[in-house]
Amino acid sequence: xxxxxxxYRPHNHQNCVSQALADATAICRQQNARLTxxxxxxxxxxxxxxxxxxxxxxxxxxxxxxxxxxxxxVYRALDFLLQHGLxxxxxxxxxxxxxTQAGEHHRGMFLICRQCGxxxxxxxxxVAQAVESAAESEAFLPEDITxxxxxxxxxxxxxxxxx
Amino acid sequence: xxxxxxxYRPHNHQNCVSQALADATAICRQQNARLTxxxxxxxxxxxxxxxxxxxxxxxxxxxxxxxxxxxxxVYRALDFLLQHGLxxxxxxxxxxxxxTQAGEHHRGMFLICRQCGxxxxxxxxxVAQAVESAAESEAFLPEDITxxxxxxxxxxxxxxxxx
DNA sequence: CTGCAAATGTTATAATGTTTCAAAATTTGC
DNA sequence: GCAAATTTTGAAACATTATAACATTTGCAG
Ligand SMILES: [Zn+2]
Ligand SMILES: [Zn+2]
Ligand SMILES: [Zn+2]
Ligand SMILES: [Zn+2]
Numbered sequence: 001x002x003x004x005x006x007x008y009r010p011h012n013h014q015n016c017v018s019q020a021l022a023d024a025t026a027i028c029r030q031q032n033a034r035l036t037x038x039x040x041x042x043x044x045x046x047x048x049x050x051x052x053x054x055x056x057x058x059x060x061x062x063x064x065x066x067x068x069x070x071x072x073x074v075y076r077a078l079d080f081l082l083q084h085g086l087x088x089x090x091x092x093x094x095x096x097x098x099x100t101q102a103g104e105h106h107r108g109m110f111l112i113c114r115q116c117g118x119x120x121x122x123x124x125x126x127v128a129q130a131v132e133s134a135a136e137s138e139a140f141l142p143e144d145i146t147x148x149x150x151x152x153x154x155x156x157x158x159x160x161x162x163x
Numbered sequence: 164x165x166x167x168x169x170x171y172r173p174h175n176h177q178n179c180v181s182q183a184l185a186d187a188t189a190i191c192r193q194q195n196a197r198l199t200x201x202x203x204x205x206x207x208x209x210x211x212x213x214x215x216x217x218x219x220x221x222x223x224x225x226x227x228x229x230x231x232x233x234x235x236x237v238y239r240a241l242d243f244l245l246q247h248g249l250x251x252x253x254x255x256x257x258x259x260x261x262x263t264q265a266g267e268h269h270r271g272m273f274l275i276c277r278q279c280g281x282x283x284x285x286x287x288x289x290v291a292q293a294v295e296s297a298a299e300s301e302a303f304l305p306e307d308i309t310x311x312x313x314x315x316x317x318x319x320x321x322x323x324x325x326x
Numbered sequence: 327c328t329g330c331a332a333a334t335g336t337t338a339t340a341a342t343g344t345t346t347c348a349a350a351a352t353t354t355g356c
Numbered sequence: 357g358c359a360a361a362t363t364t365t366g367a368a369a370c371a372t373t374a375t376a377a378c379a380t381t382t383g384c385a386g
Contacts, residue, residue: 239334
């Protein structure tokens, strides 16, 4: 059993945030995209934790800090961040999470703890490979893969045995 | 390249419907569950094609045939059908599709054509295996797998080359 | 028949996401 | 620098998807 992955144990999360923002800045510069204040702030809010946020959660947070935004503001920022591979959308939760592999070409796979709500993004190339070969066996041309695993993270498994 | 799977080519679709309804009847009897007229009708509507239907599509169809139902009626029927493994929910589309392997224990994988809208459900045990072993490598206990592949079906690939 | 539990009806409301048009900011060509 | 073009943001209304709460009906066991 591996050392527990970041979301599931205490860590200096400020590092996660700073790193994500620095990466985003670099990626946007490289792609000639504008990481405007709103977009950056939304990204930062999403990175507040390893739990996904809904668009209206973000909207509420922006409101609480005085920036009275309407839904399109948030959805546009999210679209931008999705477009540039800085966040992922978790379909099964209607929510959004920071990408831990921004910049790299990848197909995310998400381990979602139903207990604590934390999400771990895995690269899982062998899964992507299996998916692609299954699709190919049906002559299907895959473009976008949604792969979300709900279950119990290591920590919450332990806790659930303490009852 | 395999023979094109059912959704992507002409076939006697009435067979699909009858089979699905017969299976549902058998499964419900076996599980002591009541396949009431509304539930059966919703299942039949979903099976009208191999394209997923939204809850409000179903609601509209029920309305058109004189049964003036409200949203909870449809969502309750859908919950029942989900519970008993007779339909699947496609998270990325907020819609529902008939299960082609009702009764068998399985984790569905869905190939969704973005052009024609048809959905093919695959068993893909080797993908499930890869997913489970990736989860295990993180000491994660998977319970529910959402695996939806959007792309182009064989037919629509051919058509898109005719432009 | 009677009483209980499951299923359905009904109304209202919550949560999520989009369209549209106007205003402001930023970039581009000169 | 400056005007035009483009991108971004603001704002209001609206559309879609889903649930809560409570009343009523139905099916069934005793
Ligand atoms: Zn962190
Ligand atoms: Zn957990
Ligand atoms: Zn068919
Ligand atoms: Zn197609």
